[in-house]
Structure formats: C-alpha cells, structure tokens
Amino acid sequence: MSQTLSASTLLAVPLAPLVGSALAGIFGTKFGGNWIGRRLSHTLTILGVLLAFVLSAMTLQSVAVDGARFNETLYTWMVVGGLKMEIGFLVDGLTAMMMVVVTFVSLMVHIYTIGYMEEDEGYNRFFAYISLFTFAMLMLVMSNNMLQLFFGWEAVGLVSYLLIGFWFNKPTAIFANMKAFLVNRVGDFGFILGIGLIVAYSGTLNYTEVFAKAPELAGLIFPGTSWMLVTVICICLFIGAMGKSAQFPLHVWLPDSMEGPTPISALIHAATMVTAGIFMVARMSPLFELSDTALSFIMVIGAITALFMGFLGIIQNDIKRVVAYSTLSQLGYMTVALGASAYSVAVFHLMTHAFFKALLFLGAGSVIMGMHHNQDIRWMGGVRKYMPITWITSLLGSLALIGTPLFAGFYSKDSIIEAVHESHLWGSGFASFAVLAGVFVTAFYSFRMYFLVFHGKERYDQNPDAHGDHHHDDHHHDDHSKPHESPWVVTLPLVLLAIPSVVIGFMTIQPMLFGEFFKDAIFVDAAKHPVMQELGEAFHGPMAMALHAFSTLPFWLALGGVVSAYYMYMVNPALPAAIKARVQPIYTLLENKYYMDWFNENVLARGARAMGMGLWKGGDQGVIERVFVNGSWKLVGWVASIVRRVQTGFLFHYALSMILGVFALMTYFVTWPMVQQWLSR
Numbered sequence: 001m002s003q004t005l006s007a008s009t010l011l012a013v014p015l016a017p018l019v020g021s022a023l024a025g026i027f028g029t030k031f032g033g034n035w036i037g038r039r040l041s042h043t044l045t046i047l048g049v050l051l052a053f054v055l056s057a058m059t060l061q062s063v064a065v066d067g068a069r070f071n072e073t074l075y076t077w078m079v080v081g082g083l084k085m086e087i088g089f090l091v092d093g094l095t096a097m098m099m100v101v102v103t104f105v106s107l108m109v110h111i112y113t114i115g116y117m118e119e120d121e122g123y124n125r126f127f128a129y130i131s132l133f134t135f136a137m138l139m140l141v142m143s144n145n146m147l148q149l150f151f152g153w154e155a156v157g158l159v160s161y162l163l164i165g166f167w168f169n170k171p172t173a174i175f176a177n178m179k180a181f182l183v184n185r186v187g188d189f190g191f192i193l194g195i196g197l198i199v200a201y202s203g204t205l206n207y208t209e210v211f212a213k214a215p216e217l218a219g220l221i222f223p224g225t226s227w228m229l230v231t232v233i234c235i236c237l238f239i240g241a242m243g244k245s246a247q248f249p250l251h252v253w254l255p256d257s258m259e260g261p262t263p264i265s266a267l268i269h270a271a272t273m274v275t276a277g278i279f280m281v282a283r284m285s286p287l288f289e290l291s292d293t294a295l296s297f298i299m300v301i302g303a304i305t306a307l308f309m310g311f312l313g314i315i316q317n318d319i320k321r322v323v324a325y326s327t328l329s330q331l332g333y334m335t336v337a338l339g340a341s342a343y344s345v346a347v348f349h350l351m352t353h354a355f356f357k358a359l360l361f362l363g364a365g366s367v368i369m370g371m372h373h374n375q376d377i378r379w380m381g382g383v384r385k386y387m388p389i390t391w392i393t394s395l396l397g398s399l400a401l402i403g404t405p406l407f408a409g410f411y412s413k414d415s416i417i418e419a420v421h422e423s424h425l426w427g428s429g430f431a432s433f434a435v436l437a438g439v440f441v442t443a444f445y446s447f448r449m450y451f452l453v454f455h456g457k458e459r460y461d462q463n464p465d466a467h468g469d470h471h472h473d474d475h476h477h478d479d480h481s482k483p484h485e486s487p488w489v490v491t492l493p494l495v496l497l498a499i500p501s502v503v504i505g506f507m508t509i510q511p512m513l514f515g516e517f518f519k520d521a522i523f524v525d526a527a528k529h530p531v532m533q534e535l536g537e538a539f540h541g542p543m544a545m546a547l548h549a550f551s552t553l554p555f556w557l558a559l560g561g562v563v564s565a566y567y568m569y570m571v572n573p574a575l576p577a578a579i580k581a582r583v584q585p586i587y588t589l590l591e592n593k594y595y596m597d598w599f600n601e602n603v604l605a606r607g608a609r610a611m612g613m614g615l616w617k618g619g620d621q622g623v624i625e626r627v628f629v630n631g632s633w634k635l636v637g638w639v640a641s642i643v644r645r646v647q648t649g650f651l652f653h654y655a656l657s658m659i660l661g662v663f664a665l666m667t668y669f670v671t672w673p674m675v676q677q678w679l680s681r
Contacts (some may be wrong), residue, residue, distance in 0.1 A: 005059060005063075005069070005070040005091055007074060010055075010070060012051065014139050016051040017048045017052055019048055020047065020049065021128045021132040023045075025125065028125075028128065038124060045128070046107070052099075053104055056102075057100055059096050069092055071144055072089065073088035075088075077147075083199065085147050088144040088206075089142045091142065094518055094522065095521070102137050102141065103134065105267065105355070106272070108266075109263045109362070111489055112493040115489040115490040125166075130264065132159050135155075136159055137273065140156060141279060144206065144208070145206045146199070153188070153240070156272065161178075161181045164180050166264070176257055176260075177260075179256055180253035183250050185243075188243060190239025190240050193236045194236030201217055214290060217287070228291060230291050235294050235297060238277075238294065245277030245335065248308065251309060254328055258318070258320040262364065266357075274327065279347070281298070282344075295529075296339065296426040299338075299420070299428060302335025302431065303435065306434050306435055307441070309332060310325065310328075310438050314448070317378050319376075319449065320364050323357070325445070326442065329442060330349070330353050333413065333435060336434070337416045339431070340423040340431070341423070341525075341531050342416070342535070343522045344513050345412065345415045348411070349409075351512075352411065353412070355501045356396075356397045356408060358497050359397035359497040360401065362497065365490075366387065367394075367453060370486060377453050379459050379460060380460070381452065381453070381457055384455060386482055387483055394454070397498065398450050402439070402561065405547075405550065408504045408506075409501075417436060420435055436554065436557065437557075439561070443557070443558040443561025446565075447566065448568070456569070460483075510542065513532070
C-alpha cells in the first residue's frame with residue numbers, strides 16, 4: 001500500500017534546525033545583544049535538531065514500512081519563459097535514509113559540543129553554525145529539483161567555510177577555510193555547467209521531468225564535437241561531486257579543514273557535506289547509467305583517491321589528520337562503487353561510514369580533551385586505562401572502519417570490493433586492485449593510531465611542543481598530567497554512535513542492496529551493468545556473508561594490516577624509523593602530500609596571478625582604458641579642435657564656404673556622368 005506524506009511535517013524537518021540556528025545566532029551573540037545565555041542557546045538548537053530527527057525517523061518508517069512517497073512543489077519562486085524555479089521535496093528511500101543519518105549524526109554532534117566547546121567564547125555562535133549546516137544539508141537531500149539542490153550545495157559550502165575558520169584569530173584556520181572555499185568553487189563551476197546543460201536541452205529543473213527526457217538526451221551530440229551530450233553533462237556534474245566529496249585532485253581542502261573544532265570535523269567529514277557528492281550521483285543515476293565513459297572516469301578517480309589518500313594516512317601524527325585521510329580513502333571507495341553502477345552499495349557505505357567515522361572523530365576529540373589539547377599521537381600511549389569509554393568506542397569504530405566481519409563497515413566495504421570485481425567497465429581492473437590494496441593500508445594506519453594512543457607505555461612527559469586544538473592556551477592543566485575520561489555529554493554520543501557502527505550493516509544490507517528499499521530512487525540498467533544482479537545471486541544472508549568472509553582475501557589483508565601495525569609499534573618500535581631511513585624519498589613524497597599543494601600554489605595560483613596581471617595591464621589598462629575610455633574623449637577632442645577652426649564668426653568666411661560648396665556640387669554633377677560614360681566603354 002502506498003501513501004503520501006504530509007507536506008507540513010516534511011517542511012518542519014529542515015525548518016526546525018533553521019529556527020534554532022536563527023535564535024542562537026541572533027539573540028545569543030553580540031549581533032543581537034547577547035539576550036540568551038549558553039544554556040538556552042544549546043537547548044534551542046538541540047531541540048530543533050531533535051525534532052528534525054524524530055520527524056525524519058517517522059518519515060523513514062512510513063517510507064520503509066508503508067511504501068509512502070512524496071514528490072511535490074511547495075512554492076514557485078519564479079517562472080522565466082517556460083522554466084519554473086521552485087522549492088519542493090522528493091522523499092523516497094534514498095532521501096528518508098539520508099534525512100535520518102544527517103539528523104542523527106548532527107544531534108550527536110550538538111550534544112557532544114556542550115562538553116567540547118564549554119571553555120570557548122564563541123559557544124553560542126558555534127551552535128548557530130552547526131544548526132544552520134544541518135538545515136542546508138537537509139534542503140540538499142530533500143530537494144526535488146536542481147535549483148534547490150544547488151542552493152543546499154552552496155549553503156553547506158558557505159557554512160563549512162564559517163566552521164573551518166571558526167577560530168578566526170588563528171592564521172592556519174583562515175588559510176584552511178579560504179582553501180576549502182576556493183577548491184569547492186572549482187568543483188561547483190563544473191556542477192553549474194552540468195545543471196546549465198540539463199536546463200538548456202531539457203527545459204526543466206525538476207528531477208522527474210529531466211529523468212523522463214533522459215533517453216532523448218542520450219541521442220544528442222555535444223555541439224562542435226563527437227562527444228555524447230549525456231557524457232559531458234555527467235562529467236560536469238561529477239566535477240561538482242569531486243570538489244564537495246574531496247576526490248583527487250580536488251581533495252586538498254579536506255585535511256586542512258581539521259583546523260576547525262573537532263565537532264565540525266565529525267559533522268562535515270562523516271555524514272554530511274562530503275557525502276553530498278555521493279548522494280547527488282546516486283540521485284542522478286538515470287543520467288549516469290547512459291554513459292559508460294562517465295562511469296569509467298568516476299571509477300578511476302575514486303580508485304586513485306581510495307588508495308593514494310590511504311598512503312598519506314600512514315605517516316600522519318596528528319590524531320585528527322589520520323581520521324581525515326581515512327575519510328578521503330573511504331569516499332574513494334564510495335566513488336568506485338558509483339562508477340561500477342552499484343549506486344545502492346555506495347549509499348549503503350555512505351550510511352555505515354557516517355556512524356563509525358563520526359564515532360572516530362568524536363573519539364579523537366575526546367582523547368584530545370583528555371590529553372589537555374595535545375593532538376600528536378607520538379606523545380600519547382596507555383590512554384586505555386584512564387579513558388575506558390573512549391577506548392572501547394574508538395576500538396569498535398576502528399574495527400568497523402577496517403571491515404571486520406559482522407561490523408557495519410564490513411558489509412558495505414566487502415560489497416564494494418565485490419561489485420568492482422564483477423564490473424567489466426574500462427578501469428575496473430585498476431579499481432579492483434586499488435580497493436583491495438586499500439584494505440591493508442586502512443587496517444594499518446587505523447591500528448597504528450589505535451595502538452599508539454591507547455596501548456603501550458605512556459609518553460605524555462616526552463612531548464616537546466604541546467600544541468592544541470583550541471585556539472587559546474589551556475592553562476587549567478599541566479600538559480604532562482595524566483589523561484582523564486570526558487564528561488557524559490561527550491561519552492553519551494560516543495556510545496550512541498558505537499551501537500549502529502556495530503549492528504547497522506547486519507540489519508540493513510538485505511533491504512538496501514537486494515530488497516526494494518531504493519526501488520524508485522536508484523535506476524540501474526541491468527542489461528548493460530549487471531553488477532547488482534550478480535551480487536544478489538551470491539548473497540545468502542548477512543550471517544553467511546560474514547562467515548564466508550573469513551576465507552576471503554580482504555579479511556586476511558585487514559588482519560595483516562592490524563598485525564603489521566601491532567608488530568611495528570608495540571613489539572619492535574625501532575622498525576618504522578629503520579624503514580623510513582631506507583625509503584626516505586617515498587617518505588618525503590608522502591610528507592609533501594604528493595606535492596599537490598606545492599603545484600596548486602606555485603603553478604596554478606601563480607599562473608592564474610600572471611594571467612590576471614596580464615589581463616589587468618594589457619586588457620584593462622591597455623585596451624579598455626587607453627583605447628575605449630581615454631581614446632574616445634581624445635578622438636572627440638581632436639575632431640572638435642578641427643571643427644572649431646571653421647567656426648570663425650565672420651560673415652565673408654561663411655559666404656566663401658557656401659560659394660565653394662556650390663562650386664564643388666556643380667563640378668560633381670557635371671563631371672560624374674562623363675566619368676561613368678568613359679568607364680563603361
């Protein structure tokens with residue numbers, strides 16, 4: 001039985017966080033006169049997100065159990081010619097799942113922030129920002145048209161800029177938020193070109209109408225080339241996803257965005273902003289299915305990101321940066337799944353990853369608090385006995401991340417590896433190797449961090465330069481004192497995120513991948529891309545899948561990664577330094593992040609600056625100012641100076657001019673016919 005959902009209920013989902021954000025942002029800050037205090041600010045924003053979560057959970061239940069759907073326009077903003085610009089919602093399995101993930105992770109981050117940011121002056125402003133971020137993300141995932149999608153897309157980018165640069169007195173934070181903003185603009189340029197092409201050739205912004213015209217678009221050629229129009233559209237749209245979802249080479253902003261407070265690392269890099277690109281490609285599956293070229297491009301970009309960003313995680317010493325590079329690598333896995341036409345697998349990994357990655361970020365933040373704002377894992381060790389809740393939840397998150405059988409990450413990650421293995425598109429061989437090698441790399445850097453932080457001997461007193469996540473010095477503690485467990489507002493979200501990190505994969509793999517959960521949200525051309533069909537034939541339930549895993553290569557690769565990390569950092573800690581000395585050039589390459597930042601700053605940025613200077617000096621000053629602006633008045637002045645001489649004011653001059661004029665005319669009328677006659681001979 002199919003039923004519709006209430007428009008007013010759906011409208012309340014994004015508006016509740018927006019109202020909370022507005023109240024805290026206006027009346028809780030200097031801007032509105034600090035009318036409301038800290039307690040009321042966090043209460044209002046948390047209530048807004050809690051309401052959104054409850055309504056999202058009810059919506060998910062209606063969608064999953066009763067088959068409810070919603071696809072309506074709520075407000076027409078304007079009509080330009082035949083093009084309608086509207087605000088509307090499309091709610092199906094994909095949207096409902098995203099709504100619950102976004103609101104749940106956001107709610108956990110809101111609660112956690114009470115403990116994490118308690119000493120910060122910008123407490124109320126921070127709550128206003130994270131609530132506004134939640135509103136923007138909900139508008140993005142609930143939209144039923146490209147205009148609203150683009151609004152949400154840009155709004156999450158804007159709020160992430162505010163959040164990354166939250167400590168605006170810290171130069172590194174300002175540099176990081178500008179970098180994130182500029183790199184995202186590069187991707188967004190491609191995204192808006194893709195949307196523009198869709199509008200130009202289909203005449204509509206509405207998803208349903210665009211998808212109905214997809215077969216027509218598939219028959220068109222991009223003007224002036226031999227390329228299929230749909231390939232150009234899909235690659236342009238995916239360039240947008242490369243910026244937002246931090247795919248190579250537009251990934252450079254994400255590790256630097258760790259300059260923001262830890263709660264936003266969890267919010268931006270776990271469930272929300274970085275997964276917007278993955279969600280968008282899955283939503284546009286009817287278009288992407290028409291272009292094998294675009295799918296191959298997506299798969300190769302994802303494979304490069306999954307493997308090479310994982311390598312960078314191995315050498316990081318900042319606890320948050322290790323988790324950040326693991327996010328990049330996991331986003332690469334999701335992108336590879338999209339390229340293999342396994343959209344539902346990509347979205348499934350998006351969901352499981354949201355829980356365990358938010359858990360790992362918040363766990364890292366809890367460790368940073370317990371360690372008195374030290375973030376360097378080299379000066380930790382033995383934290384397990386001081387912070388038992390943080391320890392056990394971080395262990396569960398790490399086990400989920402590396403794909404331990406029965407944990408959430410195992411079901412989604414193994415399905416991606418299987419899907420790529422079954423794919424026959426160009427590039428699938430390299431992608432298959434990359435995702436398999438990535439299993440070992442992920443297990444190695446995850447447990448390198450885990451062992452260095454929670455096990456081994458305590459190294460707090462050896463820290464030569466304690467540096468902090470907080471922009472102010474923490475003078476309440478001596479940096480060499482023992483760690484302490486975080487307050488309940490920090491540990492409660494950890495426990496609540498640890499539960500789905502363990503069980504959600506087991507519970508949902510059947511309906512999400514092989515059931516009807518995404519039946520009208522994701523479209524796959526099974527004849528051309530039979531990957532999901534082949535996965536379905538090999539699937540015999542979540543328990544059988546977990547038991548079978550013990551005999552497969554990914555399990556042994558993950559185990560090898562954990563054992564290697566244990567041996568190198570617990571048993572024989574001199575070995576990493578010896579290896580580093582042997583492979584110094586490779587280490588230097590990784591240390592400099594493949595010189596991508598150097599290339600961007602010295603080649604692209606300087607090239608753009610030189611081009612800008614050329615346009616300014618040559619184009620603006622040389623042509624526009626000298627020729628058009630100054631040249632026009634000089635020409636007028638020159639003509640005027642000549643004409644002025646004719647105007648003498650003497651009558652006999654004018655009489656002479658008239659006589660000469662009459663003589664010239666007579667001469668012309670008499671001689672011209674004679675000249676014509678002579679020429680015609």
